[in-house]
Amino acid sequence: MMNFARYFLWILVCILAVTFVFMGAEFDYNYIIPNRITRLAAIIIGGVCIAFSSITFQTITENKILTPAIMGYEAIYLLFQSLLVLYMGMESQIVIDKNSNFFLSIGIMLLYSWVIHRWLLAGENNNVYLLLLVGLVLTLLLSAFTQLIQFSISPGEFSLLLSYSQASFNRAQLSQLTIAAVLVGAVCIIIWKALPTFDVLSLGRYQATSLGIDYQVFIKRHFALIALLVATSTSLLGPTAFMGIFVANTAYMIARSPKHRLTLPSGCAIAIATFLIAQIMVEHLFNYKTTVGILVNLMCGTYFLMLILRLRKAS
């Protein structure tokens, strides 16, 4: 049963991927299919980023209802895009091309995370909860600034900005994907090597210290790696907000074990499958009249409510 659910998940991902690439493409290997493969790559990279960052973040914070979004990474990204539009208007698209925007966004999110980690995780009395609280308040503050800007720009500029605030796979370009793949791959290998340590960490901070983990060093390093993952996925796709909660918790249920060796791959498969379903629906059912972000939130939300209702009935 346990293995079956995991294998089923990967078979589902493969079927969805093949459907996505070939559905209605009439084997057009010159334009449609290469384009779809680019989007598929973006989906895979994004899915891996979300699964890895959410699950490891939840382990470090010992909390199953958080995602790294609470630290304000996405809020700073949106503020940056708003500022670009405010000062340069529609021309910002030309002055700063998509590639530069991608790198600038990553740079700014990493700078932001470096500043708050340095500020709040300094010294030995670091407190993860304080970090979360400050992250939450900064998210609200930054969002308020973004809204302030949104009121003072033209409707055309606003719709440009709106496109940045929703996750989408149409933005990503091959050059960005290559670099993102290298970055994310490297981070995932580092995290994968530390998985036994993450397992120990889920026993709690003190038990982990008693088992020989240098807690301070470990969480500082891995908060930085998580920031890198979130920065990459946000620059590539846009904000995914709280999809990570859904991905992580479904992964725990399907893996039926707290071992990260099992939960992380399941999480990746769930994230990729969700993105694929949403993207197929956007392209074929809604004909681009809605966005992946909206569909993902709709699907995750409905699924989660169903799950809670079912659990309540069972108990």
Add this chain to the structure above:
Amino acid sequence: MIHVNNIHKSYGTKSVLNNVSASFPAGQLTSLIGPNGAGKTTLLMMIGRLLKVDSGEIFINEQNITDIRISMFAKQVATLRQSQDFTMRLTVEELVAFGRFPYSRGSLTKEDHQAIDNAISFLSLEPLRQSYIDELSGGQRQMAFLAMTIAQETDYLLLDEPLNNLDMKHAVEIMRALRRLCDEQNRTVILVIHDINFAANYSNHIVAMKSGNVYDSGSVKNIVTEENLKALYEIEFEILQSKHGIVCNYFHPQEEF
């Protein structure tokens, strides 16, 4: 041997430990006793390096503990905090395997499996080996966590109120297991304990603490007296000798309420 030298710790303006010095003899079972808020747990957590000292030094076999790397320290000292209230879906065996982390860093060797087996059989936990922790009773869960600590194969075990919320049978089982760890394996056990009768009947050595200071320390015979306990806990004690040990009766103090 663990020496604690002039330890000071305060939270804000409230000082919790004032120049505490004590020693904990090797190969023996030492009980830290005293009223709530005396600083027992704080002291234990500092020895286990789960809390930082404000000032003062702690030596283990004449070596300052801050000179030992955390990863090496975990092979010498294992700490178990009180109330394991987590709900992770792990089997007893998987939990005990975490005790080998300081050695194997996650990939278990043959020796690790041997140590896990030893710890499980030492506490007679074989029937529960494949049971899930979140489905065990409080006493069984405490046993499983103790097994993890034992599998860590450290010379020193620090336990914070290991008998908390246990019934008499499980409490006796845990104390006998700790006694055997000292007697059979020559390990050093230090525990914070509130049940004075368990402390009196199972310890070699007692360190009594009161309001952030060491009130007194020494052998059970020297510490567990009616006068000492009365001064320590501020209630009257009657100490009864029986052929199986001593009983401290504090249930009906004679003075006015």
